[in-house]
Amino acid sequence: MCVALLALAGLTAGCLQSTARPTNDGVRIGVLLPYSGELASEGQNIERAIIMANERLAAAPSSAGQPPFRLVFRDTHSDDVAGYKAAEELITRDAVKVILGPEEPSLAEAMAPLLRDKAVAITGGAVSLESSTGLNHWFRIVPTARGMSSTLAAKLATDSMRSLAIIFTPDPFGNAFANLAAEAFKASGGVVTVMAPLGSDVAHGDLVRSVLATKPNAILLATYPREGAAIVQEWAVIGIDERWYFAPSLRSEAFAVNLPPGRLDGMVGVSAG
Numbered sequence: 001m002c003v004a005l006l007a008l009a010g011l012t013a014g015c016l017q018s019t020a021r022p023t024n025d026g027v028r029i030g031v032l033l034p035y036s037g038e039l040a041s042e043g044q045n046i047e048r049a050i051i052m053a054n055e056r057l058a059a060a061p062s063s064a065g066q067p068p069f070r071l072v073f074r075d076t077h078s079d080d081v082a083g084y085k086a087a088e089e090l091i092t093r094d095a096v097k098v099i100l101g102p103e104e105p106s107l108a109e110a111m112a113p114l115l116r117d118k119a120v121a122i123t124g125g126a127v128s129l130e131s132s133t134g135l136n137h138w139f140r141i142v143p144t145a146r147g148m149s150s151t152l153a154a155k156l157a158t159d160s161m162r163s164l165a166i167i168f169t170p171d172p173f174g175n176a177f178a179n180l181a182a183e184a185f186k187a188s189g190g191v192v193t194v195m196a197p198l199g200s201d202v203a204h205g206d207l208v209r210s211v212l213a214t215k216p217n218a219i220l221l222a223t224y225p226r227e228g229a230a231i232v233q234e235w236a237v238i239g240i241d242e243r244w245y246f247a248p249s250l251r252s253e254a255f256a257v258n259l260p261p262g263r264l265d266g267m268v269g270v271s272a273g
Contacts, residue, residue, distance in 0.1 A: 026068035030096035030119070032087055037078025038224040039103045041252030045271075050100060076102050083107040091118045098122060105172045108138075142272035145176050146184075152245055152270040153184035156218060159268075161243060163191045165216035167207070167231060168247075169223040170197040177222040177247050198223055198231075208234040212242070222247035229258035236260040243267060 031050060033043035054071065072094050076083030083102055090096045091114055099121040102108055108123055115121050122139045143151075156164060164185050168178035174197075182192045193214035196207055208231060211219065219235075219242050221228055228250050235242070246269035 026070045027098075028070050028072055028094055028096040030087075030090035030094065030099040030101075031071055031073045032076060032083065032090060032099050032101035033073075034078040034083075034103050035075040037076075038226075039076075039078040039249070041225050041254055042103050042249060043076075043101075045251060046101070046103070072096055076104060076107060078104065080104060080107045080110060084110055087111050087114055091115075105176070145173075146180050148248060148270050148272070149177055149181035150184045152181060152220070152247075152268075153188055153190075155268060155270075156185060156190065156245065157188045159218075159243065161190065161218040163193050163214075163216045164218050164220060165194045165196065165211045165214055166192060166220045166222065167196045167198065167211060168221075169227065170199070173249065174198075174222050174247075178220070181220055181222070181247075198227060204230050204234045205238070207231070208238060212239060216242060218243040218245055220245045220247070221250065224249055225252040225255035225258075228255050232259055232264065236263045245269070248272065 031047070033047055034040055035043050035047075050071070072090060074086035074090055076086055083104055084107060087099070087102070087107070090099060096119055099111075099115075099119055101121075101123070102111070108121070111121060120139070122141055164182075166178045166182060168174040178195060182195060185192060193216045194211055196211050198207065204227075212235075221231060221244060223231070228246070232244070235244075244264055244267040246267070248269070248271040251269055251271045
């Protein structure tokens with residue numbers, strides 16, 4: 001596993017059409033990702049990696065001792081209830097042997113009982129999944145939230161950032177990433193000036209002003225593309241020279257194309273590499 005620090009750039013994302021129920025031939029591999037909803041950009045990024053791996057396997061010499069496999073795609077809709085139903089379909093109806101995903105940490109926890117003696121799940125991006133629930137059923141193929149937040153904190157120190165404000169969505173992912181990043185940054189000798197949760201009762205402009213009033217050197221944003229772009233647009237009007245750092249949920253074309261042109265050149269995000 002590795003972590004990549006990414007200078008902000010335009011990103012592309014694609015999505016496969018939902019796969020029909022496979023035939024009985026081959027080992028079935030479920031792909032349980034959010035293709036819609038708040039986490040859609042993360043789902044699309046991981047799907048691209050799966051497509052690349054599939055292309056490499058298809059190009060490799062075939063082996064008589066290895067059975068063919070079929071990918072069965074299901075959408076969680078970034079929703080635990082819908083995602084759990086999709087997981088049940090993959091395990092009971094489609095009889096998959098492996099599940100790639102999900103992205104949603106709470107859904108991953110809820111799935112643990114389904115996996116016992118049924119399937120093995122490989123978590124691709126449930127980055128705040130730090131508990132031991134279902135430990136025997138999970139293989140992590142990307143770094144944990146702790147690993148990625150620690151890498152980002154190290155970059156902040158390298159950039160001589162001594163004070164940090166954190167803006168985050170108060171859900172399982174946002175809470176975990178924000179708290180772990182704050183912990184790592186403080187351990188490096190930095191000062192967290194404010195932890196500012198996003199909420200419907202606070203206007204984006206007011207939240208950005210309150211954050212800037214704490215005079216941070218840098219701002220960490222741990223949210224999703226649409227709301228993240230709105231926050232940065234507000235800062236572009238009233239901010240000065242603060243450096244921005246981004247959680248992996250913002251590695252998305254939907255985020256990049258909605259930013260003010262050139263305003264964030266050289267800013268840094270973290271993602272699985």
